[in-house]
Amino acid sequence: MSVALMWVVSPTSEVSNGTGFLDSVRVLDSFNSVARCRNLIGSGRPKRGRKNRLNYRSMNEGGYFSSKNRGSFSVISSIVASPTGEIALTSEQKVYDVVLKQAALVKRQLKSRENMEVKPDIALPGTLPLLSEAYDRCGEVCAEYAKTFYLGTLLMTPERRRAIWAIYVWCRRTDELVDGPNASHITPAALDRWETRLEDIFRGRPFDMLDAALSDTVTKFPVDIQPFRDMIEGMRMDLWKSRYKNFDELYLYCYYVAGTVGLMSVPIMGIAPESKATTESVYNASLALGLANQLTNILRDVGEDARRGRIYLPQDELAQAGLSDDDIFAGKVTDKWRNFMKKQIKRARKFFDDAEKGVTELSSASRWPVWASLLLYRQILDEIEANDYNNFTRRAYVSKPKKILALPMAYVKSLVPPSLVKA
Ligand SMILES: *[C@@H]1O[C@H](CO)[C@@H](O)[C@H](O)[C@H]1NC(C)=O
Numbered sequence: 159m160s161v162a163l164m165w166v167v168s169p170t171s172e173v174s175n176g177t178g179f180l181d182s183v184r185v186l187d188s189f190n191s192v193a194r195c196r197n198l199i200g201s202g203r204p205k206r207g208r209k210n211r212l213n214y215r216s217m218n219e220g221g222y223f224s225s226k227n228r229g230s231f232s233v234i235s236s237i238v239a240s241p242t243g244e245i246a247l248t249s250e251q252k253v254y255d256v257v258l259k260q261a262a263l264v265k266r267q268l269k270s271r272e273n274m275e276v277k278p279d280i281a282l283p284g285t286l287p288l289l290s291e292a293y294d295r296c297g298e299v300c301a302e303y304a305k306t307f308y309l310g311t312l313l314m315t316p317e318r319r320r321a322i323w324a325i326y327v328w329c330r331r332t333d334e335l336v337d338g339p340n341a342s343h344i345t346p347a348a349l350d351r352w353e354t355r356l357e358d359i360f361r362g363r364p365f366d367m368l369d370a371a372l373s374d375t376v377t378k379f380p381v382d383i384q385p386f387r388d389m390i391e392g393m394r395m396d397l398w399k400s401r402y403k404n405f406d407e408l409y410l411y412c413y414y415v416a417g418t419v420g421l422m423s424v425p426i427m428g429i430a431p432e433s434k435a436t437t438e439s440v441y442n443a444s445l446a447l448g449l450a451n452q453l454t455n456i457l458r459d460v461g462e463d464a465r466r467g468r469i470y471l472p473q474d475e476l477a478q479a480g481l482s483d484d485d486i487f488a489g490k491v492t493d494k495w496r497n498f499m500k501k502q503i504k505r506a507r508k509f510f511d512d513a514e515k516g517v518t519e520l521s522s523a524s525r526w527p528v529w530a531s532l533l534l535y536r537q538i539l540d541e542i543e544a545n546d547y548n549n550f551t552r553r554a555y556v557s558k559p560k561k562i563l564a565l566p567m568a569y570v571k572s573l574v575p576p577s578l579v580k581a
């Protein structure tokens with residue numbers, strides 16, 4: 159336990175060598191990881207027809223807390239049968255199922271709150287000080303790695319603030335698995351063990367102190383496990399995938415790495431009590447904002463991603479525009495490229511529009527911070543245009559952890575309900 163804490167809380171990354179939390183992940187019991195690895199990773203590559211692995215799990219009603227239950231699922235949303243008779247859902251439908259589930263959880267809790275007071279800390283005598291110490295550690299990590307974000311959390315109520323810290327720390331640790339000092343050694347099996355550990359957190363069996371904070375958070379707030387699982391899935395995807403066949407595949411990736419954070423945090427941030435917006439539409443908007451941000455990132459960083467051999471742009475759309483991977487690697491701004499980029503930018507703007515619709519439904523006081531972050535990122539698209547679509551050569555390399563975490567966290571911060579923002 160202390161091993162993991164040392165790594166995460168250590169202020170500099172040098173200290174992270176030697177006794178990393180990857181080791182503590184490794185010691186976890188991984189009874190079913192081999193089977194799952196074959197099942198999850200294996201199906202990704204050869205069986206190209208079956209698009210996305212998350213789908214069935216996202217519909218696994220009631221099976222969230224048991225990895226053994228995964229085989230069974232019930233289809234909630236409309237389905238489309240592919241020519242081969244396989245069930246094929248679009249990424250949007252799959253992700254929407256997660257949104258619905260999270261929104262339902264929040265509604266259920268609101269109902270039960272009407273006749274119930276806020277749950278007190280239920281803990282065995284003597285464990286409360288430990289719990290508050292665990293949360294303090296999360297706060298320290300957050301302050302260390304995301305100063306501005308940390309300051310933003312100070313505007314929230316103490317319960318919400320601590321919960322957001324716990325979630326931040328988990329996201330950070332997850333991201334470090336594939337982008338930390340040991341990213342090159344990370345195996346699918348290690349990610350499976352990390353997921354087993356996540357299930358334990360939701361079952362109230364945390365592995366270390368930082369996990370304990372999240373464990374407590376998920377009993378107090380209506381947080382669903384699925385977005386957490388999906389973020390791990392995004393990390394799995396990054397291990398083997400460097401091309402995206404079409405926008406449907408890209409949509410799912412953007413949800414995994416950016417949309418998930420919105421779904422994890424809104425239940426904690428809370429929706430303004432005076433808001434007339436439906437729970438669902440607020441989640442839709444936070445999801446749209448995450449997707450828009452990630453799409454913008456991809457367009458902005460196309461040059462540096464290409465230098466790492468990665469092309470996130472949809473392959474079919476590139477081909478339609480008469481562009482190949484080699485054109486991207488060559489990085490020449492041609493008319494074909496400009497036309498292609500115009501369409502991509504247009505689509506990203508549509509997601510920003512969707513996010514805006516949700517924002518305008520919020521009370522005026524809660525609107526401004528969301529607007530601020532939205533406009534900030536939206537502006538990047540204008541800059542790309544002003545740059546004559548040359549996003550191949552200029553930008554300096556920015557490490558991926560920053561890219562993945564900084565953005566969603568910025569908009570999460572902006573979702574603080576109006577009553578908590580001291581205007
Ligand atoms: C990284 O890997 C090395 C060699 O496998 C190991 O000794 C070290 O503890 C690991 N560090 C982290 C942060 O897990």
Ligand SMILES: *[C@@H]1O[C@H](CO)[C@@H](O)[C@H](O)[C@H]1NC(C)=O
Nearest residue numbers: 250251254436438439440442
């Ligand atoms: C949320 O988005 C989905 C599509 O992703 C859409 O079908 C649904 O109508 C939206 N719901 C609301 C309340 O905006």
Ligand SMILES: *[C@@H]1O[C@H](CO)[C@@H](O)[C@H](O)[C@H]1NC(C)=O
Nearest residue numbers: 541542548549550551552553
């Ligand atoms: C890409 O666009 C962003 C936003 O306009 C700009 O800051 C950045 O320098 C551009 N990158 C390249 C490589 O031109």
